[in-house]
Amino acid sequence: xxxxxxxxxxxxxxxxxxxxxxxxxxxxxxxxxxxxxxxxxxxxxxxxxxxxxxxxxxxxxxxxxxxxxxxxxxxxxxxxxxxxxxxxxxxxxxxxxxxxxxxxxxxxxxxxxxxxxxxxxxxxxxxxxxxxxxxxxxxxxxxxxxxxxxxxxxxxxxxxxxxxxxxxxxxxxxxxxxxxxxxxxxxxxxxxxxxxxxxxxxxxxxxxxxxxxxxxxxxxxxxxxxxxxxxxxxxxxxxxxxxxxxxxxxxxxxxxxxxxxxxxxxxxxxxxxxxxxxxxxxxxxxxxxxxxxxxxxxxxxxxxxxxxxxxxxxxxxxxxxxxxxxxxxxxxxxxxxxxxxxxxxxxxxxxxxxxxx
Amino acid sequence: xxxxxxxxxxxxxxxxxxxxxxxxxxxxxxxxxxxxxxxxxxxxxxxxxxxxxxxxxxxxxxxxxxxxxxxxxxxxxxxxxxxxxxxxxxxxxxxxxxxxxxxxxxxxxxxxxxxxxxxxxxxxxxxxxxxxxxxxxxxxxxxxxxxxxxxxxxxxxxxxxxxxxxxxxxxxxxxxxxxxxxxxxxxxxxxxxxxxxxxxxxxxxxxxxxxxxxxxxxxxxxxxxxxxxxxxxxxxxxxxxxxxxxxxx
Numbered sequence: 001x002x003x004x005x006x007x008x009x010x011x012x013x014x015x016x017x018x019x020x021x022x023x024x025x026x027x028x029x030x031x032x033x034x035x036x037x038x039x040x041x042x043x044x045x046x047x048x049x050x051x052x053x054x055x056x057x058x059x060x061x062x063x064x065x066x067x068x069x070x071x072x073x074x075x076x077x078x079x080x081x082x083x084x085x086x087x088x089x090x091x092x093x094x095x096x097x098x099x100x101x102x103x104x105x106x107x108x109x110x111x112x113x114x115x116x117x118x119x120x121x122x123x124x125x126x127x128x129x130x131x132x133x134x135x136x137x138x139x140x141x142x143x144x145x146x147x148x149x150x151x152x153x154x155x156x157x158x159x160x161x162x163x164x165x166x167x168x169x170x171x172x173x174x175x176x177x178x179x180x181x182x183x184x185x186x187x188x189x190x191x192x193x194x195x196x197x198x199x200x201x202x203x204x205x206x207x208x209x210x211x212x213x214x215x216x217x218x219x220x221x222x223x224x225x226x227x228x229x230x231x232x233x234x235x236x237x238x239x240x241x242x243x244x245x246x247x248x249x250x251x252x253x254x255x256x257x258x259x260x261x262x263x264x265x266x267x268x269x270x271x272x273x274x275x276x277x278x279x280x281x282x283x284x285x286x287x288x289x290x291x292x293x294x295x296x297x298x299x300x301x302x303x304x305x306x307x308x309x310x311x312x313x314x315x316x317x318x319x320x321x322x323x324x325x326x327x328x329x330x331x332x333x334x335x336x337x338x339x340x341x342x343x344x345x346x347x348x349x350x351x352x353x354x355x356x357x
Numbered sequence: 358x359x360x361x362x363x364x365x366x367x368x369x370x371x372x373x374x375x376x377x378x379x380x381x382x383x384x385x386x387x388x389x390x391x392x393x394x395x396x397x398x399x400x401x402x403x404x405x406x407x408x409x410x411x412x413x414x415x416x417x418x419x420x421x422x423x424x425x426x427x428x429x430x431x432x433x434x435x436x437x438x439x440x441x442x443x444x445x446x447x448x449x450x451x452x453x454x455x456x457x458x459x460x461x462x463x464x465x466x467x468x469x470x471x472x473x474x475x476x477x478x479x480x481x482x483x484x485x486x487x488x489x490x491x492x493x494x495x496x497x498x499x500x501x502x503x504x505x506x507x508x509x510x511x512x513x514x515x516x517x518x519x520x521x522x523x524x525x526x527x528x529x530x531x532x533x534x535x536x537x538x539x540x541x542x543x544x545x546x547x548x549x550x551x552x553x554x555x556x557x558x559x560x561x562x563x564x565x566x567x568x569x570x571x572x573x574x575x576x577x578x579x580x581x582x583x584x585x586x587x588x589x590x591x592x593x594x595x596x597x598x599x600x601x602x603x604x605x606x
Contacts, residue, residue, distance in 0.1 A: 307447045309409055312431040313440075314457055314504060315464040321432075328451025328487070 005133065006102070012189075012351060013128025013158040014344035015100040021340065023095040026083045030106040033081060042091025043123070044084070045099075048112055051084035058084070061114050065144040065172030065201070072140045072168045080112040080142070087121035087151070096124045096156075096341055103131040103139050103165065111141040117151035117179075124338055127157045129167075136164040143171040147179035147206070154182040154337045158348050161191040163219065171198035175206035175235075182336045183226070185212040186345055188352035191220050197253060199227040202235035211332045212241040213345075215352060216248025216277060225253025225282070230263035230292075241269045242330050245277030246356060255284040258292035267296035272303065272329050274356065323353050359384050360422060360512050360550045361406070367416030368398075368405045375401045376575045379417070383512075386547035388538050390561065390583040391554045393572035394595045399554045400444060402572065403514045406552075407441045408434050421512070436464065440510030442501035444517045444554075448489040454500060455484040458507055465509030474506045478533055494521035502533040513537050513551030519560040531563025540565060558587040573599050 007017075016022060023040035026047075027033070033047045044051075052058050066073065087093050103109045117123050129139065139161075147153045161167060175181045181200055200208040210226040228237030239254045256265035271279035283296040303325050311321035330349050334342060361383045368376040376398050383389060393399045405412045406419060408431040419427045426434055458475075462468045475481050478499040489497055498518055505513065518530055534540070539547040553560060561583060569583030573595065579586060579602035589598040 304447065305410070307449050309411075309431060310443070310447050310449070311452075311457070313407055313435060313443075314461050314508065315432055315435040316460060317432050318430070324452055324456070325449060328449055331451030 009102070009130045009132070009160070010100055010128060012348070013100065013130045013160045014126045014156070014348070015098050015128040021095070022098045023093050024085070024097040026085070026099040028081060028083070028101045028111065030102070030104050030109055031081050040093060040095065042088045042121070043093050043097065044086040044088065045097060046084050048080070048082040048084045048114060051114070058114065061116070061144060061146060062112075065146065065174045066142050066170050067172065068170065073142055073170050075108070076110045076112055076140055076142050080110045082111040082113040084114050085123070085125060086116040087118055087123035089118040090120040091118070091123070092121070093123040094338055096126045096338065099125060099127045101127070101129045101139065101141065103135055103137055105135070107137050109137065109139045111139070113141065113143040115143070115153065115155070116146045117148060117153040119148045120150045121148070122152045124154045124341060125156070126341055126344060127155065128160070129157065130160045131162050131165050133162055135162060138166040138168065141169040143169065145171070145173040145181065147173065147175040147181050149176045150178045151176075152180040152336075154184075154341070156184040156337060156341045156345065157186070158344065159185075159187040159191070159194070160189040163190045163192060165191055166193040167191060167195070169196040169198070171196065173198065173200040173208065175200060175202050175208055177204045177206060179203070179206045180336070181208045183208070183210045184334055184337065184341075184345060185210070185214070186348050187214045187222065188348055189355075190217040191222070193221050195223045197225055197227060199229065200237065201229045201231055202237060204232040205234035206232075207235070208237045209336070210239045211334055213330050213332065213349070214241065214250065215244045215246055215356065216250045217355075218247030220248035222248065223251040223253070225251070225255070227255040227257070228265060229257045229259060230265060231259050233260045233262045235260070236264040238265070239267045240332055242332060243269070243271045243279055244326070244329070244356065245271070245273045245275070245279050247275045247277045249278040251280045251282065253282045254296070255286065256294055258287040258289065258294055261289050261291040264293045265295070269298045270329070271300035272326070273300065274303070274326075319357055323357060326356050327353065358423065359420070362420040363406070363417070364420065365417035366405065366414065366419065368401060369413050369415050370401070370411060374415070374575065376405065379577055381570070381577065383550050383552070385550055386539075386544060387550050387568065388540065388564070388566045389552045390566045390569045391552055391572060392558070392569060392586060392590060397572045398575045399572050400516055403441060403516055403552065403554065406514060407431055407439060435508070435510070438511035439514070440505045440508045440512070441514040442498070442505050442516060442518060444520065446489050446497060446501060448487070450487050450490055452488045453485055454488055457488060457504060458484070461504050461507040465507050467507045467509050471507060474503055478503045478529060495523060495526040498522055498530055499526070502530060502537070506533060506537060511549055513549060515551065515553045517554050517556055519555055519557060527559060528563065531560060534560065534564050538564070558590075561587060571595070571599060571602065578602055
């Protein structure tokens with residue numbers, strides 16, 4: 001495979017392979033680990049198989065945050081590769097760690113990743129998943145995240161697939177007392193199917209924030225959402241999504257379950273249909289005890305003519321005005337991630353802008 | 358030379374005629390005030406001049422700087438030197454005021470003035486806010502004027518810049534309008550022209566306009582000194598004022 005194509009595809013999902021900009025790097029090409037590098041103390045990054053050899057306790061982390069075993073996860077159980085990333089206790093890994101899963105030739109890429117933020121640590125990860133321009137196949141990725149007491153983990157995932165790829169990530173997160181988990185998901189390129197439902201389980205005073213920006217192009221089905229289970233007192237969750245249909249079908253899910261008192265949850269899903277397409281928003285709130293605070297807002301609309309005209313009255317062409325409005329729609333105020341990662345998200349949005357007009 | 362000529366202009370919205378046979382010539386340096394009761398077609402006239410696609414021109418011509426722009430898209434008119442401040446602009450989530458200001462400044466050649474003008478209009482704290490989202494009535498007016506000042510148009514249209522604005526703000530707004538229309542310069546040096554819609558006439562306490570026009574039921578019926586017209590309107594009401602004008606014509 002020509003190196004330039006690989007590099008270009010990697011850059012489109014925020015993978016820089018630059019020691020100055022990253023604290024660690026991992027690249028999985030199909031089912032093989034192509035490179036692993038670590039540029040910082042307090043961080044561990046290695047292929048999952050090597051980690052299993054090194055730490056016998058790691059077995060206990062398997063299938064604990066991801067509990068659902070379906071036909072896809074079963075396949076991963078039989079054969080997998082993937083990464084192990086760990087921030088050691090009290091380590092502050094502010095410079096992002098990057099991990100890339102690249103699908104090129106195999107029919108099925110089967111991945112199992114484990115990420116652990118130990119007590120009091122902080123770590124930012126950018127995960128870029130992409131495929132070779134003409135590749136066909138399926139990506140099944142099991143990812144389990146463990147955020148320990150007082151730790152903070154931010155996970156920014158940028159997907160850039162092609163028309164013939166099916167993607168079925170299976171992610172689970174367990175956030176211990178006072179822990180924070182921040183997830184950002186960006187999918188602004190064509191795909192055949194993306195189906196996922198990352199779920200977070202939150203202990204005492206733990207927080208999870210999920211933000212997603214998703215576009216479904218023609219012939220694509222994007223069935224995605226997040227679930228947060230507020231298991232203990234004082235926990236909170238926020239699930240925010242912006243979905244755009246440019247001819248494809250989107251199912252935007254969200255589910256917050258309150259299992260303990262004094263918890264707080266908010267769901268916000270907004271959809272925009274640019275061309276004939278479909279958006280189904282399914283916000284669910286579920287309370288199993290009194291004294292909880294759960295809310296949601298959902299809206300689906302189109303670009304208003306008067307907004308386009310208004311911006312044209314400031315001298316923008318119709319295309320510029322439309323792009324500005326779409327851009328504004330995708331703008332989510334993401335807190336708690338380093339500027340470098342915000343820039344990667346902005347870059348992905350910029351790349352997509354032309355495709356959306 | 359006339360900056361703007363409206364010749365026999367007729368406009369309809371969803372098949373309903375709202376302006377008929379409007380003729381208006383405006384020269385460099387002139388500021389017009391447009392009076393009229395609610396629903397008389399004042400805003401529709403500005404919308405037609407700037408080219409809002411909802412307003413269909415069924416008759417007549419719009420000539421701007423000697424060019425026929427009757428069917429030109431809005432952005433082309435703006436690039437030729439028109440500008441408008443809306444009465445009720447839309448709120449656009451996620452689009453930051455600063456980004457629109459930068460766009461205006463680029464077209465207006467005022468890139469070094471963003472800070473200065475924002476300060477003049479007391480909008481420094483709004484630059485990174487979403488466009489018009491959560492702005493008060495007065496803040497909307499100041500934001501509109503700020504965008505216009507940066508766009509730096511030769512022909513300025515202001516749709517009720519004084520409505521819903523408190524006394525403290527109206528002086529600031531008056532100052533900005535005077536700058537926009539070069540009313541702070543001697544008459545012979547003024548190059549800018551414009552139309553101001555006012556319902557209450559408050560803005561005339563701050564802006565020394567040249568001409569007043571009354572639009573009544575979609576037609577221009579009176580023209581004269583704006584201060585005299587305002588006095589007549591307050592004394593006789595629009596209907597009475599229009600009757601007196603028609604007798605005079």
